[in-house]
Amino acid sequence: xxxxxxxxxxxxxxxxxxxxxxxxxxxxxxxxxxxxxxxxxxxxxxxxxxxxxxxxxxxxxxxxxxxxxxxxxxxxxxxxxxxxxxxxxxxxxxxxxxxxxxxxxxxxxxxxxxxxxxxxxxxxxxxxxxxxxxxxxxxxxxxxxxxxxxxxxxxxxxxxxxxxxxxxxxxxxxxxxxxxxxxxxxxxxxxxxxxxxxxxxxxxxxxxxxxxxxxxxxxxxxxxxxxxxxxxxxxxxxxxxxxxxxxxxxxxxxxx
Amino acid sequence: xxxxxxxxxxxxxxxxxxxxxxxxxxxxxxxxxxxxxxxxxxxxxxxxxxxxxxxxxxxxxxxxxxxxxxxxxxxxxxxxxxxxxxxxxxxxxxxxxxxxxxxxxxxxxxxxxxxxxxxxxxxxxxxxxxxxxxxxxxxxxxxxxxxxxxxxxxxxxxxxxxxxxxxxxxxxxxxxxxxxxxxxxxxxxxxxxxxxxxxxxxxxxxxxxxxxxxxxxxxxxxxxxxxxxxxxxxxxxxxxxxxxxxxxxxxxxxxxxxxxxxxxxxxxxxxxxxxxxxxxxxxxxxxxxxxxxxxxxxxxxxxxxxxxxxxxxxxxxxxxxxxxxxxxxxxxxxxxxxxxxxxxxxxxxxxxxxxxxxxxxxxxxxxxxxxxxxxxxxxxxxxxxxxxxxxxxxxxxxxxxxxxxxxxxxxxxxxxxxxxxxxxxxxxxxxxxxxxxxxxxxxxxxxxxxxxxxxxxxxxxxxxxxxxxxxxxxxxxxxxxxxxxxxxxxxxxxxxxxxxxxxxxxxxxxxxxxxxxxxxxxxxxxxxxxxxxxxxxxxxxxxxxxxxxxx
Numbered sequence: 001x002x003x004x005x006x007x008x009x010x011x012x013x014x015x016x017x018x019x020x021x022x023x024x025x026x027x028x029x030x031x032x033x034x035x036x037x038x039x040x041x042x043x044x045x046x047x048x049x050x051x052x053x054x055x056x057x058x059x060x061x062x063x064x065x066x067x068x069x070x071x072x073x074x075x076x077x078x079x080x081x082x083x084x085x086x087x088x089x090x091x092x093x094x095x096x097x098x099x100x101x102x103x104x105x106x107x108x109x110x111x112x113x114x115x116x117x118x119x120x121x122x123x124x125x126x127x128x129x130x131x132x133x134x135x136x137x138x139x140x141x142x143x144x145x146x147x148x149x150x151x152x153x154x155x156x157x158x159x160x161x162x163x164x165x166x167x168x169x170x171x172x173x174x175x176x177x178x179x180x181x182x183x184x185x186x187x188x189x190x191x192x193x194x195x196x197x198x199x200x201x202x203x204x205x206x207x208x209x210x211x212x213x214x215x216x217x218x219x220x221x222x223x224x225x226x227x228x229x230x231x232x233x234x235x236x237x238x239x240x241x242x243x244x245x246x247x248x249x250x251x252x253x254x255x256x
Numbered sequence: 257x258x259x260x261x262x263x264x265x266x267x268x269x270x271x272x273x274x275x276x277x278x279x280x281x282x283x284x285x286x287x288x289x290x291x292x293x294x295x296x297x298x299x300x301x302x303x304x305x306x307x308x309x310x311x312x313x314x315x316x317x318x319x320x321x322x323x324x325x326x327x328x329x330x331x332x333x334x335x336x337x338x339x340x341x342x343x344x345x346x347x348x349x350x351x352x353x354x355x356x357x358x359x360x361x362x363x364x365x366x367x368x369x370x371x372x373x374x375x376x377x378x379x380x381x382x383x384x385x386x387x388x389x390x391x392x393x394x395x396x397x398x399x400x401x402x403x404x405x406x407x408x409x410x411x412x413x414x415x416x417x418x419x420x421x422x423x424x425x426x427x428x429x430x431x432x433x434x435x436x437x438x439x440x441x442x443x444x445x446x447x448x449x450x451x452x453x454x455x456x457x458x459x460x461x462x463x464x465x466x467x468x469x470x471x472x473x474x475x476x477x478x479x480x481x482x483x484x485x486x487x488x489x490x491x492x493x494x495x496x497x498x499x500x501x502x503x504x505x506x507x508x509x510x511x512x513x514x515x516x517x518x519x520x521x522x523x524x525x526x527x528x529x530x531x532x533x534x535x536x537x538x539x540x541x542x543x544x545x546x547x548x549x550x551x552x553x554x555x556x557x558x559x560x561x562x563x564x565x566x567x568x569x570x571x572x573x574x575x576x577x578x579x580x581x582x583x584x585x586x587x588x589x590x591x592x593x594x595x596x597x598x599x600x601x602x603x604x605x606x607x608x609x610x611x612x613x614x615x616x617x618x619x620x621x622x623x624x625x626x627x628x629x630x631x632x633x634x635x636x637x638x639x640x641x642x643x644x645x646x647x648x649x650x651x652x653x654x655x656x657x658x659x660x661x662x663x664x665x666x667x668x669x670x671x672x673x674x675x676x677x678x679x680x681x682x683x684x685x686x687x688x689x690x691x692x693x694x695x696x697x698x699x700x701x702x703x704x705x706x707x708x709x710x711x712x713x714x715x716x717x718x719x720x721x722x723x724x725x726x727x728x729x730x731x732x733x734x735x736x737x738x739x740x741x742x743x744x745x746x747x748x749x750x751x752x753x754x755x756x757x758x759x760x761x762x763x764x765x766x767x768x769x770x771x772x773x774x775x776x777x778x779x780x781x782x783x784x785x786x787x788x789x790x791x792x793x794x795x796x797x798x799x800x801x802x803x804x805x806x807x
Contacts, residue, residue: 012375012466019462023455030451041795042786042803046446072374082377085508089382090515095502125389132393136401144410147710148448151420154397162393166386173382214488215542218350221485225346232340236737237329238303241341243737244328244413244704245302245312245320248771251706252324252418253313253429254453256445256790 014065025054089180096187101199104190110183121172128165281362285316286618294436299628305344308361313429327415331407353489354482358523370464378467385513395477423457445790468511483520491541492524499536667767678754691727695804696778702733703743707791708773714794716749779804
């Protein structure tokens with residue numbers, strides 16, 4: 001194992017450890033503070049002293065991390081793999097397929113499979129979004145009062161469906177990639193065959209960008225934007241922005 | 257010397273984009289004085305929304321956060337449509353799109369700097385491409401649904417994304433304010449919300465170290481909104497199809513999950529220009545070329561040719577390299593390019609000059625000249641003078657003012673609150689001197705403050721519970737967005753409500769700040785026993801009453 005690898009492992013672990021220690025410190029302060037709060041409602045959960053005491057053990061690790069980062073940057077250590085281009089099977093497929101004059105049946109079958117997987121994946125994802133949509137459009141799920149249980153129920157409902165949706169999409173993506181690899185293999189075979197037969201693919205005319213349509217759309221939307229801003233200035237929504245921005249919304253920034 | 261080393265050294269120098277990001281971050285947070293005072297900027301520049309993701313509760317922020325403003329507008333949609341914010345978002349989207357993410361967003365800069373920490377990196381793949389759809393779910397649930405429901409059904413502004421997810425609010429706003437010794441009192445309101453948001457911030461920060469711009473790619477709802485306009489926005493990276501040979505180097509070398517240059521995931525950072533051996537990519541504003549491929553550093557181009565070779569691209573490194581070497585022998589067309597390059601360089605220098613002048617002006621204006629900043633400084637000076645007078649014992653005692661306690665006039669616990677009279681919304685008058693013998697609760701609130709609106713029922717409950725023994729006044733900030741009387745009409749609360757005068761008379765008496773809500777409790781002698789920012793629970797209110805009543 002070379003020095004770079006050792007450095008990267010140590011630095012990666014340090015980053016995780018620092019974050020874990022900071023999160024643990026915050027949770028410990030909160031837990032201890034809750035006990036005090038139960039006895040005396042006027043006591044504070046967090047105090048500057050408590051934070052300073054909890055930050056004590058994190059500091060040496062944090063300083064070590066900063067020093068190592070500075071050293072790593074100075075020595076130009078980096079994950080060599082990160083600088084390499086990412087693997088893009090879709091691009092590879094398109095490039096190779098563009099050199100094929102007439103796709104073989106195998107290629108067509110694989111392309112059809114990819115299409116089905118793509119549509120299937122998206123359909124499944126859309127289906128998983130339906131329960132979320134039903135949930136968030138029902139006002140009964142957002143009652144007045146303590147927002148904590150509302151938030152918890154929302155998270156418990158949204159996260160599983162989102163994970164399932166994204167999971168299905170990922171599976172479909174992986175399967176598409178496998179299919180693309182098979183199509184690439186088939187395309188390579190086809191190129192060899194066509195080369196032997198002396199068949200050449202037709203030249204690509206190149207894609208034409210609908211620049212004029214984009215320009216028109218842009219101008220129309222700009223006009224709409226200006227009208228909306230003017231309307232907002234008169235209907236008081238600009239004042240809303242100002243009112244919210246000049247007062248610290250303690251809840252928005254996580255203070256409480 | 258090989259190219260790799262040369263590139264390494266080159267990378268230590270900030271690129272033009274990095275300089276613009278730093279410039280933008282400084283411009284977004286030009287109120288540097290706020291970091292020293294621990295107070296946010298309250299001037300009229302906050303009518304405007306900043307293009308990038310920058311919390312408006314950051315002590316340095318000089319403009320409003322577009323996403324926070326959008327949630328607030330949606331929450332107020334029962335009263336009026338938020339045309340202003342929607343118009344501004346549309347304007348930013350159509351003109352700049354996600355160029356904002358790549359060049360202007362302060363949070364984008366923070367993420368990129370975190371990703372510079374040398375660790376193992378998670379590369380983009382088709383899996384990360386799938387994860388990019390998560391931000392649309394977050395946009396729908398936290399930015400649109402939660403604020404809309406609570407705004408329409410309950411008249412409570414609940415900024416779902418800010419409250420539950422936003423790491424910028426925690427980092428720039430909460431930690432930015434808490435780290436200032438002047439804001440020690442803010443520690444009193446920290447609880448579960450802070451613990452949760454601090455942990456979320458750490459997790460997002462950690463993921464950003466390992467995975468390039470992961471917040472932008474997977475979570476950011478603002479990026480999701482701007483992404484909708486990316487294909488036709490005015491400023492952005494454009495591909496000259498007549499030059500492009502579809503080698504795919506641009507997409508494979510991009511850190512974002514793009515499928516094509518300029519699609520909804522592209523942040524127009526123009527890094528792809530460095531790897532395009534065909535010089536087919538340029539950053540344009542309409543038809544005007546802002547940065548063209550031929551302007552990129554030759555060293556980078558050679559490196560790009562190397563990376564193309566590594567990635568089994570169609571062009572070989574030798575071929576790509578020769579494209580650059582050929583520049584030495586100029587054709588008439590290339591001479592024209594050179595002229596255009598020179599003129600663009602000149603224009604660039606002028607633009608930098610103007611930009612620096614704007615920055616200097618902004619720094620001077622937002623720290624010294626802005627009327628809001630001057631008023632703040634003035635208040636600070638008069639406050640100091642008052643404290644000095646109290647310290648010397650020559651003035652400021654309550655003997656002359658009230659003739660009762662002899663305690664020092666002030667707002668700190670142990671001091672006697674200065675007398676005042678306020679006209680209530682129901683037409684009655686609240687005169688502090690008349691409340692002697694009763695426990696007094698004063699609450700500072702605003703219709704647009706969620707915790708304020710949520711805690712008012714607890715105050716009302718306490719008021720009804722100890723009617724006759726308690727005097728209470730809820731004072732709305734002088735900044736009014738919705739008519740408080742109209743807002744309170746159907747609430748059924750019995751507490752006397754008032755709106756502070758335009759010169760913030762009550763705010764200055766009780767040391768009200770830009771932080772809401774705030775509660776002040778006086779004992780039966782008019783002595784302050786509690787003066788804290790932040791919301792209070794029914795348990796805290798009951799304990800405060802007992803303490804003030806001497807039970």
